[in-house]
Amino acid sequence: xxxxxxxxxxxxxxxxxxxxxxxxxxxxxxxxxxxxxxxxxxxxxxxxxxxxxxxxxxxxxxxxxxxxxxxxxxxxxxxxxxxxxxxxxxxxxxxxxx
Numbered sequence: 001x002x003x004x005x006x007x008x009x010x011x012x013x014x015x016x017x018x019x020x021x022x023x024x025x026x027x028x029x030x031x032x033x034x035x036x037x038x039x040x041x042x043x044x045x046x047x048x049x050x051x052x053x054x055x056x057x058x059x060x061x062x063x064x065x066x067x068x069x070x071x072x073x074x075x076x077x078x079x080x081x082x083x084x085x086x087x088x089x090x091x092x093x094x095x096x097x098x
Contacts, residue, residue: 012053041069
């Protein structure tokens with residue numbers, strides 16, 4: 001599935017992982033810069049994982065506080081990371097801000 005939003009293209013990616021569905025997202029901005037997030041969270045359904053990845057990407061594009069997954073595990077305990085070309089990880093504080 002591909003989504004166009006504010007000049008950016010968003011592709012949610014869902015992977016089955018240990019009986020859950022892990023979500024991540026690929027974003028290409030209006031200038032052609034491509035970014036991929038790390039695992040944003042784990043979910044009980046493919047649909048929930050995909051919807052969360054889209055919501056996260058739209059908040060990222062808009063510069064809003066990034067949503068947190070409803071359930072956190074050891075992989076995302078400190079919060080989601082900002083997508084970057086060089087896999088630079090940014091941790092978020094309790095208010096969802098970098």
